[in-house]
Amino acid sequence: MYEAYKTTGVILEINPNTHTIIRCEYIFLTELGKDFISRLITGYDLSKGIEPLIERVQTHCFTASNDSIVMALRIAYQRYVQTALPKLGKKLHK
Incomplete structure (x- = not known):
């Protein structure tokens, strides 16, 4: 398991006009994990800052x-x- 988690990362497709995350992919071992993180993050407006998104991840994942x-x-x-x-x-307009 250690080697499987040695490298990690996230790819975000962001609309630069609205700062909204359109698509998200996180390097996970399982499709369920990838799908869950994607649904949790997609649609978030980055003009609100990163902390509310971090809180969402920590609350639900x-x-x-x-x-x-x-x-x-x-x-x-x-x-x-x-x-x-x-x-x-x-x-980025807050």
Whole structure:
């Protein structure tokens, strides 16, 4: 099991006009886990910040990899705000 969880990550497809997560894929061993995380995250508006999404994950997801899910989401959010939006000439309106 250790080797299976050695690498983790999340891919978010985000509408840069609305900052809404359109699709989400998290590296999980099971299809059920991938589907659950995707449904939990898809539709979230990143202009509300990352903390409400983190709280949603921590409230509804009880896996051994919760910390890695949270870390992956924080990194993806940071990259979106600091790298993707400036390249697109957009800002995150809170």
